Amino acid sequence: MPELPEVETTAALVRPHLEGRVITGARASWLRSLGGPAVAEFEASVVGSRIAEVTRRAKWVVLHLERAGRPAGSILCHLRMTGRLVVDAQPGHADREGAFERVSLGLRGPAGGTATLRFLDVRKFGRFRFVEDHLEALADLGPEPLGEEFTEEWLIRALKARKRVLKPLLLDQTFLAGLGNIYVDESLFQAGLHPERSAHQVPKDRARALHGAIQSTLRQAIEREGSSFDAFYRTPEGQPGSYQHLFRVYGREGKPCPTCGRPIKRLVVAQRGTHICTRCQPAPRAPGKRR
DNA sequence: CCTTAGGCCTGCGCGC
């Protein structure tokens, strides 16, 4: 559950269980998840801090920490492919999911109640790390697609300035932060753009369409709490998101295009499975080839 | 600057 809408959903769902609680302990069973430091070092950085606020930036969940009312660094969590955050009211019950726990934090509430934040991650690509300065750590990210900076004019100029293939550019988090494979495919379809077009050749009206497509796709996905494919990967509350039912092209190879009825094609662009309607998203003219 | 291949990991579904 790893693109912007799924991360937004995750942050919203853990927020009420985390804000205001104090970290009383830390454990890690997969060291790479911590992204560098040893467990003891990580523990020393976070234990005793209070989680003041839970926010999202791009595909990162940010736990803002405080000590004695002053900022004391952040925990940055990236779910990558299979990461999940769950909060248990009762610490440490060993169920099926327990096997995939990589990091956990013991928590104490203002009223004294305890809980456990668990970072679960089947494939171990995700990260759960402490940083002193989250702004510095995330400085390379591009604008938020639902933020103020991301305007039609910004996108028109930004596309014009880049000589890159459209899909990998949209997946590049330093260009625009938060899109992944699913929402890029869905947005390009909605905008009528072929994923292999050159960014600088996208006409203004298509760029405007893309801007609208990205925002509406993400907003609708957030409304439906993201996309969930199988029974295992779910929101922290155990409920699947439902946006997958609204996919127009992603994962729909061979099924009819919702607009024209032609079968959806699957191709590989920049090593990523890519889904398009060849009629609604016409291919770019091959270089050197006329009419 | 850009692009591609490989690596990181595990589990699932498919065809044989």
Next chain:
DNA sequence: TGCGCGCAGGCCTAAG
């Protein structure tokens, strides 16, 4: 049923 293969929502690195 079992086995090998290809696939997966991400992203970093090295090399061309």
